[in-house]
Amino acid sequence: MAPDAQQCGPFDAGGSDRDIYEYPYGAPEANRRGSNVEPGFAFNYFSIRPKVDLERSSVAVIIPTKNQAHLLAQTVASLEKTWPEKLPCKIVIVDHQSDEPDAQELLEILAQKHLVLPYSGPFNYSAINNFGVRRGAGDAQYLLLCNNDIEAKEPQWLERLLEAAVDETVGAVAPMLLYPDEATIQHAGVSVGLCGTAEHLGKFLPSTDEKGNPAPGYLGMLRVTREVAAITTACALFRRQAFEAVGGFSEEMQVGYNDTDLCLRLWQIGYRTLYCGETSVLHHESATRGKSFSHDPHPADSSRFLSNWGWLISQGDPFYNPNLKKDNTAWKSSHIAKRQAKPASRRYAGPSSLFTK
Known part of the structure; x- marks a missing residue:
């Protein structure tokens, strides 16, 4: 979908460029808060760039890993190459019993520069990350949770996340x-109730249009910074205070939906979750088309998620239009016969009000 004058951006209601000055988070308000307002990816879109004091910020990167030396080496190298020069950083690698010689050799090399923590026991993604934070994050203000198959290429990608998180x-x-392939989207936020439980928005959509320009997606959803119910922790920046306020990951959810559950619990105590479409990283995960309904890879976690959050699925994700399809990740409109004549209204009284029974 090519952007055009009919498409409304974050600070536009179909009027002129000067409408930005009339919105509460337009240019004057942003400048008052010490932010810069820049042109966005397309006409009538704008990017607010809060100023971040990198020297007074600090980030601990938590990377769970097991074997896969080539992926881990690539992840760490890309972080080192793109890390902001003035930002204090601590990379914590949590090794879950790597037993391949090349992985063990790499971990010995990385341990000379970064913190490598051995972890033993059954695989539990939640417990491994909580362990890494507890034992390795020190006094870092922010936590960058990162899979061992992430590759950062864009300059200032982390600055973009910090700018969003400074609020x-x-x-x-x-x-x-x-x-x-750098051309196919895996994640543009997570919607609760999509494909039954929760699924990545924008999954399998092309990242550019036919002219090679950034693909905007439905109403620019792919390219703006916006509130979402949840995000994936394959690569995500958390405010340390918020992460600890909810006790980190629920270790009862060992493999699936633990990141979605974490974000929903953050909402419940008043912390917002954002998707930042203004930057991207690569995730070296195999792109298998579609979502399988014939086999659930983690039925226990799915059952627990539905038990905890089934009421929200029934009520509806507050950031997903109820007249859009719930079995499609591309914001496709439902058939007119299946639309709600008048979706249930909600009263907004702060972030937690959206995720309260």
Whole structure:
């Protein structure tokens, strides 16, 4: 979908460019807060760039890993190459019993520069990350949770996430994730109730249009920074205070939906979750088309998620239009016969009000 004059951006209601000055978070308000307002990816879109004091910020990167030396080496190298020069950084690698010689050799090399923590026991993604934070994050203000198959290429990708997270009401923010072909989107936020439980928005959509320009997606959803119910923690920045306020990941959810559950609990105590479409990283995960309904890879976690959050699925994700299809990740409109004549209204009284029974 090509952007055009009929498409409304974050600060536009179909009027002129000067409408930005009439909105509460337009240019004057942004400048008052110490932010810069820049042109966005297309006409009538704008990018607010809060000023971040990198020297007074600090980030601990938590990378769970097991074997896969080539992926881990690529992840760490890309972080080192793109890391902001003035930003204090601590990379914490949590090794879950790697037993391949090349992985063990790499971990010995990385341990000379970064913190490598051995972890033993059954695989539990939630427990491994909580362990890494507890034992390795030190006094870092922010936590960058990162899979061992992430590759950062864009300059200032982390600065973009920090700019979004500098607002004290923000608990978590994640970028667009692309598959290794660098042309296919894997993640543009998570919607609860999509494909039954929760699924990535924008999954398998092209990242550019036919002219090679950034694909905007439905109403620019792919390219703006916006509130979402949840994000994936394959690569996500968390405010340390928020992460600890909810006790980190629920270790009862060992593999699936633990990141979605974490974000929903952040919402419940008043912290917002954001998707930042203004930057992206690569996720070297195989791009298998479609979502399988014939086999659930983690039925226990799915059952627990539905038990905890089934009421929200029934009520509806507050950031997903109820007249859009719930079995499609591309914001496709439902058939007119299946639309709600008058969707249930909600009263907004702060972030937590959207995620309260």
